Amino acid sequence: MKNIFLLSILIFFSVQCKAQNNIIALTNCNKKYDHSTGDYYLKDTTNEMNKYEGVWKWSSGNREFILTLIKQVKHHYRETGNDNYYEDRLVGYYTYKENGTIIADTSSDTNLSTDYGMKVMFILNCHFQIASIAFNDYKKYKEFEVLLENISPTQIKMNMFEREHVITIRNGIQIPAEMPQGGSTFPMEMILTKQ
Template sequence: MKKIFLLSILILLSVQCTAQSHIINSTDCDSYFSESSGDYYRKDMNNIMDKYAGTWKWTNGSREFTLTLIKQIKHHYHETGNDNYYKDRIVGYYVYKENGIIIADTSSDNNLSTDYGMKVMFILNCHSQIASIAFEDYKKYKDFDVILESLSPTQLKMKMFEREHIITIRDGVQIPAEMPQGGSTFPMEMILTKQ
């Protein structure tokens, strides 16, 4: 009976050891990982992302920009190609108003668990920056690179950088359907206050 008990424990431990994922700190710049192995997890080990979660607002006269950010822990990337890994990330949406009138609103993007096609998604990069994977100004038909910087527990700086925009033609259809327009719908640099 004792031998069966010990054998059961050994089997259980070996199964648990092989099922564990490789956990790497998101801020570790020297770590390589396989995006297709299924057992790799790039984790916010120092909880840096936590201070960015919440609702943030910028106002200037009659203009108002509200950014809502949600931290997702151990999100499984698996929707396209060989992707099969886990990563902590921040997703969300924004609402921009002028004179109380909504100019841009991504709050109807209700599927914040997808991997692709999201308008607002950030990761913690290996330089300890919260950097955008996606930040779409859909009114101008273009994406921006965005860096978020914590100034205090109640303020953050959002700085946008224009990306080079590539238009492709697939099966006779231009993607995106509209040409990117100049500038941005809202300011490219803002100090937001936590609500």
């Protein structure tokens, strides 16, 4: 009976020790960690991402862009390869309208907990910038680099930059299926107001 009790205590402490994560600030430019152990948590230690959570709107004349951002705390990356770590991130979706007609809408992307294939995902980089990991203009078959800048508690600036677009052929199928098109569906620089 005494051995069972000691074994139970040993197992309890082993599980507790494994549950501890090495916390690394997302803004630490010198961060080095093993992506595969599940022991590391890249954390928004300054809560900078909190300023960007919510629904943001830009409008000009008959055009309207709405961006919704949600902070995911301690998201567990584990879908591909050796990834097994935790990280804070911003995910979301957008809607773009002209004359009240929806031109682009990613709000049906309901699985915002996936690791890859998302249309809108941001992190806090080591330069204290909210930078996109993914920002997909699916109407133009393009990915953009996007930086968000906090102007005030009620306004953010969104700047988009074109990335180099790579077309791949897998099993005889071109990815993306269509060639990237010129420009963007919506303005590449906007001031958005919190709703």
